[in-house]
Amino acid sequence: MLTFSQFLGQVPPQGDAANVFLNAHQRSVCRQAVELSDGQVAGLMLPRGTVLHEGDVLATSNGEQVVVHCALEELIEATAPNVFCWGQACYHLGNRHLPLELELGKVRFLPDPVIEELCHKLGLTTRTVHMPFRPEAGAYASHSHNHGHSHDHDHAHDHAPEHSHGYVHHHGS
Secondary structure (H helix, E strand, C coil): CEEECEEEECCCCCCCCEEEEECCCHHHCCEEEEECCCCCEEEEECCCCCCCCCCCEEECCCCCEEEEEECEEEEEEEECCCHHHHHHHHHHHHHCCCCCEEECCEEEECCCHHHHHHHHHCCCEEEEEEEECCCCCCCCCCCCCCCCCCCCCCCCCCCCCECCCCCECCCCC
């Protein structure tokens, strides 16, 4: 069985690269068996925390490559009549810690009749769609995934006790 263990990222694939179609959940699982578009079963053994995106290229230790594609998924698309209703829906759905895909005026989520009913109560209309699901990563998600080089930044901040407004801020205890 082929095992793809190297994450190459968004690079042009070799001409004979295979394709794999993964749903949103599968794109966040580092170790799994997958079926390539040619029917061949392969393994993914990627570094922990790797989240795959459309067009990412993976490689085996001998250089064989596969291109990642987002699979079509059945989703509920909730459309708000105005930005206020949309904001309310984002707030309430976000509090439930659901995977959500946001677009101005729309929210997409995996089918769930309770959540769909909540959307109706908030004034949104819903419909079933079949499309790739690209949920938000979340406020605390890391900005990094393994590209073979570092994206680390110095995040030190100057917390001077006084600012130009004259107030003293006490940080900590």
